[in-house]
Amino acid sequence: MYRNQNGILYNMNYAQVSSVAVDPIEKKPLFHFYPGTSVYSLGSWGCNFHCQHCQNWQISCPDGEESWRDSREILPEAAIEEAKRQGCRGIAWTYNEPSVWFEYTLDSAKLAKKNNLYTAYVTNGYLTPEALDIIGPYLDAWRVDLKGFNDKLYRDLAKITHWEGILEVAERAKNKWYMHVEVVTNILPDMNDDETQLTGIARWIHDKLGELTPWHITRSYPQYRMLDMQATPLETLERAYEIGRKAGLKFIYFGNVPGYKEHTVCYACGREVVKRYGYDTEVVGLRGSKCKFCGAELNFRV
Numbered sequence: 019m020y021r022n023q024n025g026i027l028y029n030m031n032y033a034q035v036s037s038v039a040v041d042p043i044e045k046k047p048l049f050h051f052y053p054g055t056s057v058y059s060l061g062s063w064g065c066n067f068h069c070q071h072c073q074n075w076q077i078s079c080p081d082g083e084e085s086w087r088d089s090r091e092i093l094p095e096a097a098i099e100e101a102k103r104q105g106c107r108g109i110a111w112t113y114n115e116p117s118v119w120f121e122y123t124l125d126s127a128k129l130a131k132k133n134n135l136y137t138a139y140v141t142n143g144y145l146t147p148e149a150l151d152i153i154g155p156y157l158d159a160w161r162v163d164l165k166g167f168n169d170k171l172y173r174d175l176a177k178i179t180h181w182e183g184i185l186e187v188a189e190r191a192k193n194k195w196y197m198h199v200e201v202v203t204n205i206l207p208d209m210n211d212d213e214t215q216l217t218g219i220a221r222w223i224h225d226k227l228g229e230l231t232p233w234h235i236t237r238s239y240p241q242y243r244m245l246d247m248q249a250t251p252l253e254t255l256e257r258a259y260e261i262g263r264k265a266g267l268k269f270i271y272f273g274n275v276p277g278y279k280e281h282t283v284c285y286a287c288g289r290e291v292v293k294r295y296g297y298d299t300e301v302v303g304l305r306g307s308k309c310k311f312c313g314a315e316l317n318f319r320v
């Protein structure tokens with residue numbers, strides 16, 4: 019998405035949209051961030067990873083500029099206008115990795131904040147602290163994938179090294195820029211479902227982002243270059259859930275398992291505070307960021 023022409027770096031995909039939709043914020047997934055609201059969601063082309071199981075590989079790993087023929091240009095001003103016209107509370111860059119059309123997301127995020135819209139990055143988290151510091155003042159949510167917890171996993175799955183930078187940047191998003199952070203781990207049988215990695219992820223979330231940080235553990239299905247893998251067994255998700263509980267996490271959600279561990283239950287009084295049925299969301303027990311029944315802090319932004 020960037021090209022060096024005679025020593026000048028050009029961004030090739032500014033405002034080039036591959037996918038656009040009005041989504042429930044829960045679809046990102048962001049469960050503790052303006053629950054029940056709609057978010058104007060935009061994706062472009064390309065990724066700085068090449069995950070073997072990518073669900074969006076047609077747009078994230080496009081095969082030359084030929085694949086871009088379906089692009090639609092939506093300039094930042096038009097995106098913000100459309101988000102407001104469609105009744106969205108915010109805007110998210112998602113579907114592919116937002117940092118590969120960084121300049122566009124930066125311009126759009128600045129404009130969104132001027133228009134009282136929330137902003138969310140749905141990201142693999144692989145960018146520099148310097149890049150984060152440029153866009154940090156204009157982002158409200160950092161929905162980051164943590165795909166595993168060792169070099170081999172990131173090398174085999176995503177073809178990258180130095181994955182630990184993802185941890186550093188996520189901590190910075192929370193501590194320096196006060197973003198709301200939620201973490202997703204797509205559980206892949208025999209790749210990242212061992213006790214060591216799952217414990218490493220859960221403990222890191224607990225110790226560095228806090229026990230109230232939501233962890234979404236999602237079921238994988240055969241995709242792209244991993245068509246021969248099996249779907250993640252439910253028992254594996256249950257095991258990951260127990261590991262997360264043992265590490266002290268208060269909010270662990272299943273993904274891609276409709277009707278299963280989707281509600282938010284207050285850890286202090288045991289009452290349901292947000293009910294979710296697929297992407298239908300009903301807020302029944304929140305007062306601001308807290309449980310309305312017992313007053314416990316639940317780390318919601320509303």
Ligand code: SF4
Binds near residue numbers: 071078115
């Ligand atoms: S980081 Fe996400 S979008 Fe990029 S290749 Fe991996 S799964 Fe696909």
